[in-house]
Amino acid sequence: MIENVTARSILNSRGEWTIEVTLRSGEWKVTASVPQGESRGSREVVSLPADQAVKNILEIIAPTIIGHKLGDQNNFDDKLKKLDGTPNKEKLGGNALLGVSMAYSRLSALSANLSLWQYLRELAIPSVKNAQHSVLPVTPPRLLSLMIEGGLHAPGASPFQEYLVLPRATTIIESINIITKLYSTLRQLISDRFGSSATRLGDEGAFAPATNDPLAPFALITEASQASGLADKFEVGLDAAADNVSLNPEELNILYDQARMNYPLRYLEDPFKENELDNFVSLLTKFDKGLMIAGDDLTVTNVERMKLAQAKKSINAMIIKPNQIGTVTETLEAVKLAREYGWKVIVSHRGQETNDDFIADLAWGIGADGIKLGAPARGERVAKYNRLLEIEATLLT
Ligand code: PEP
Ligand code: MG
Numbered sequence: 001m002i003e004n005v006t007a008r009s010i011l012n013s014r015g016e017w018t019i020e021v022t023l024r025s026g027e028w029k030v031t032a033s034v035p036q037g038e039s040r041g042s043r044e045v046v047s048l049p050a051d052q053a054v055k056n057i058l059e060i061i062a063p064t065i066i067g068h069k070l071g072d073q074n075n076f077d078d079k080l081k082k083l084d085g086t087p088n089k090e091k092l093g094g095n096a097l098l099g100v101s102m103a104y105s106r107l108s109a110l111s112a113n114l115s116l117w118q119y120l121r122e123l124a125i126p127s128v129k130n131a132q133h134s135v136l137p138v139t140p141p142r143l144l145s146l147m148i149e150g151g152l153h154a155p156g157a158s159p160f161q162e163y164l165v166l167p168r169a170t171t172i173i174e175s176i177n178i179i180t181k182l183y184s185t186l187r188q189l190i191s192d193r194f195g196s197s198a199t200r201l202g203d204e205g206a207f208a209p210a211t212n213d214p215l216a217p218f219a220l221i222t223e224a225s226q227a228s229g230l231a232d233k234f235e236v237g238l239d240a241a242a243d244n245v246s247l248n249p250e251e252l253n254i255l256y257d258q259a260r261m262n263y264p265l266r267y268l269e270d271p272f273k274e275n276e277l278d279n280f281v282s283l284l285t286k287f288d289k290g291l292m293i294a295g296d297d298l299t300v301t302n303v304e305r306m307k308l309a310q311a312k313k314s315i316n317a318m319i320i321k322p323n324q325i326g327t328v329t330e331t332l333e334a335v336k337l338a339r340e341y342g343w344k345v346i347v348s349h350r351g352q353e354t355n356d357d358f359i360a361d362l363a364w365g366i367g368a369d370g371i372k373l374g375a376p377a378r379g380e381r382v383a384k385y386n387r388l389l390e391i392e393a394t395l396l397t
Helices: 050-065 073-084 094-111 116-124 172-194 216-227 249-262 277-287 303-311 328-341 358-366 379-396
Strands: 004-011 017-025 028-033 142-149 162-167 234-239 265-269 292-295 317-320 344-348 370-374
Touching: 004 050, 004 094, 017 050, 017 094, 028 094, 050 073, 050 094, 073 094, 073 328, 094 116, 094 328, 094 358, 116 328, 116 358, 142 172, 142 216, 162 172, 162 216, 162 265, 162 370, 172 216, 172 234, 172 379, 216 234, 249 265, 249 277, 277 292, 277 303, 292 303, 292 344, 303 328, 317 328, 328 344, 328 358, 344 358, 358 370, 358 379, 370 379
Parallel strands: 142 370, 234 265, 265 292, 292 317, 317 344, 344 370
Antiparallel strands: 004 017, 017 028, 142 162, 162 234
16 A cells, blocks of 8 residues: 655656655555656646646545555546546646656556556556456557657757657557657757757757748658668658637648648648637548548547547547646546547657656557657657667567
8 A cells, every 4th residue: 555655856858847646555665757748738637737736645545545555547537536526637737636646657567566557557557457468458558759859848959849750659669769869850850951050959859940831840850761771661640729829720630631732641730720620620531541641639638528529520540648647547538538439559758858657658558550759859858769778678578
């Protein structure tokens, strides 16, 4: 059972405060820390200032959860939810709840002698709870790696937020070899073309050359792929994060048509603003086959938002971000519903990260179709790549 709870403010990757939670049971002690979004959906749960969230954990949550048994994630998260009691977790803070919920997962996994990803897998697939872990089908999530960024993550660069590559490979290590080779070729190309100062990194570790042409980054990625002999080794993706883009739907549709025509576009996230569902619907009707059209700000890992999106048939994929909803159990409920709808599931980091690598375990655990991680640079991004590799290494031996 939980014997001790502590929480404190720590820094995130943008030099702002976030929270870290520590739970202890006997000699087991674990920590978890919570990321924050920069380009947030308006219906995400409330993230309170770190000092307030810490205070809530110490004064309100701790006395309620001390003594709670381990390995009881659903009831534990339900207790957290009820303690807050608001639909958007504004009383205690979605960040406070999630830090405690994640740490509880880690502690429960440890007490059951499981890796975190195995523990999450058992929660995600209750029907195989008693099966041997080694016989469960385990396939690596496909990487969605950021090469060039703009939008709110690199103001003054390109209008869209994320230009991604999706390696064609069967293992994490092979995928990472492709993206690191491409990333380093791209650095040289951008330096030659825009000057060495243009290789400075955006918030998520990618390059951020200044360009007004929203598709120019794909041209650079294509050129770098040809220069490095990687032309057929990946597809590309785009997170338009359209809520922060000043182009109208007509202009956006033209750009998406051009991107589909000229580049191997496989993934398109938040192509329109979160309240423009009808535009999603017509895009999906046009491109359903062969293109993942994903909700992020649209769906915010929230089953009610997902039901609305499905009622209109507006997307065929979705982003999963635990801190959009605030507990591990609710995150897994969103994953379950996405599967029922036949949507692809992409686990994602946030703009403002910590070194916590929980999402790598989550992606392996739920058998995610993909994981979006930022560039293979900056410690808080690299932590997730390295954890994906670590899990793969244990599976391959
Ligand atoms: C995103 O929009 O997918 C993203 C990672 O950005 P943020 O965390 O800033 O919302
Ligand atoms: Mg997004």
